[in-house]
Amino acid sequence: MVQAYILIQTEVGRAGDVARDVAEIEGVTQAEDVTGPYDVVVRAEAEDVDALGRLVVARIQHLDGIARTLTCPIVNI
Amino acid sequence: MVQAYILIQTEVGRAGDVARDVAEIEGVTQAEDVTGPYDVVVRAEAEDVDALGRLVVARIQHLDGIARTLTCPIVNI
Amino acid sequence: MVQAYILIQTEVGRAGDVARDVAEIEGVTQAEDVTGPYDVVVRAEAEDVDALGRLVVARIQHLDGIARTLTCPIVNI
Amino acid sequence: MVQAYILIQTEVGRAGDVARDVAEIEGVTQAEDVTGPYDVVVRAEAEDVDALGRLVVARIQHLDGIARTLTCPIVNI
């Protein structure tokens, strides 16, 4: 299992909608609006790195209002 | 009360309009055009962090010509 | 109460130590190593924005191995 | 007369000191701590762009605790 933070920049005026919509995607465990360079911080999990990539590109990035995402896999060092 | 600087990147050719329009929003106390990575520097105040977030997303980002905003809350350390 | 994500860049080779040390600071509720532009993602809470600023500058930034932090307050839009 | 915002990144743990010290420099009219990618937002004025450059490089950057500054001259478009 791989877990990751996904830092989302939304289109202007869409932060609230995006946080609500992304929270309903399977594999997403947390989605919150923030201020600063990113607009929504998401926590998600998937079976492996490839599944995580598909979750981001095929599911999260297909929502309306997403401008850019930055995936940060959690590692146990 | 929370105060913040909001650093705005406008769409090309729109810096002057945006500074004028954003200055009329309630809670905005200052709005000036600048050169560099940002196009307009705004100073605003709101009752708390949530109200500040709403001011940015629901009011400022709904103006024409805004590409991206970066909110920097002022803190007393 | 204000909650925030704090995205930390560590000095080279220090990500593991920083995650362990920051997790012991009062107000920090989560601290995990990640790959990408940031090295550690922290979740913290404080009474208000000023207290959050002090937590970051006076406590987290005083740990060994921290190069730069980026505080992203959570907002309810 | 040229006015500018100067966005300062401080060394870790030094934001409070820097804001206090920079406020005492002649030509600086405002200096406040913020959270986000920058740590201190300064407003300053100088006779022309060259004098502004000297104010930043010879005065502000010589303070202890400054990591990087970003000067954004105010323009009337």
Added chain:
Amino acid sequence: MVQAYILIQTEVGRAGDVARDVAEIEGVTQAEDVTGPYDVVVRAEAEDVDALGRLVVARIQHLDGIARTLTCPIVNI
């Protein structure tokens, strides 16, 4: 007189056109395509900082194919 470098990011596929078009604007003394984070490096001059700001926002940014510009005034320190 104020001189500046203006670092331009173009829309995809437009770097060549932009360099040619921007070179014909009054006040622009040099415009070249580059590789890296920027696509075109321009050198321009104007009477003062305000006129430089107007040159960028009202003339350069109105060309087709410009995504973002970054103005860096030259200073004599």
Added chain:
Amino acid sequence: MVQAYILIQTEVGRAGDVARDVAEIEGVTQAEDVTGPYDVVVRAEAEDVDALGRLVVARIQHLDGIARTLTCPIVNI
């Protein structure tokens, strides 16, 4: 002969298509999807720096789904 890495940011939801399409361009020797600030990492070669610039602007940037490219020529120091 000049070789380069080209770091591509795609439009949302398009990373897989872009990697497949770019791999078919003459001069491209490798194209892979990645997570993080970039979406596709490409390796390409051309006769000289000018030809490399044309490969990027006239061929790669003309594909659907490309938001931004960053060319990093390989050097033998």
Added chain:
Amino acid sequence: MVQAYILIQTEVGRAGDVARDVAEIEGVTQAEDVTGPYDVVVRAEAEDVDALGRLVVARIQHLDGIARTLTCPIVNI
């Protein structure tokens, strides 16, 4: 098995040494100097994301002359 590109920023004047030293680390399959925002592009592989994180933090970042690394895991979308 997880593969990744690791984009390295070196301390000034150290790009050549870093590329040579990092090439000798087990798991690194390629290391080349580049110009642009990064100085060395590395390709590496590890058993899983955690092992990749350890390779970067415990091995690559312990070399002399490394200022910052950015790990981009390769994904099959």
Added chain:
Amino acid sequence: MVQAYILIQTEVGRAGDVARDVAEIEGVTQAEDVTGPYDVVVRAEAEDVDALGRLVVARIQHLDGIARTLTCPIVNI
């Protein structure tokens, strides 16, 4: 022959020295202080991309006061 702009970030307080010193390096044709995200803009030329890389890493980066350089080769598209 390859020409390039080299965008330099200096250590704090060192912009003036760096511009003077870098101007004396063989192959450098122009060096000016600027305000904004970079501190000195340099124009240089070398026989090919490899020689340009060596000029930057072995000569320019060995000057005192340089924090980071960004090389942008000029291309004729």
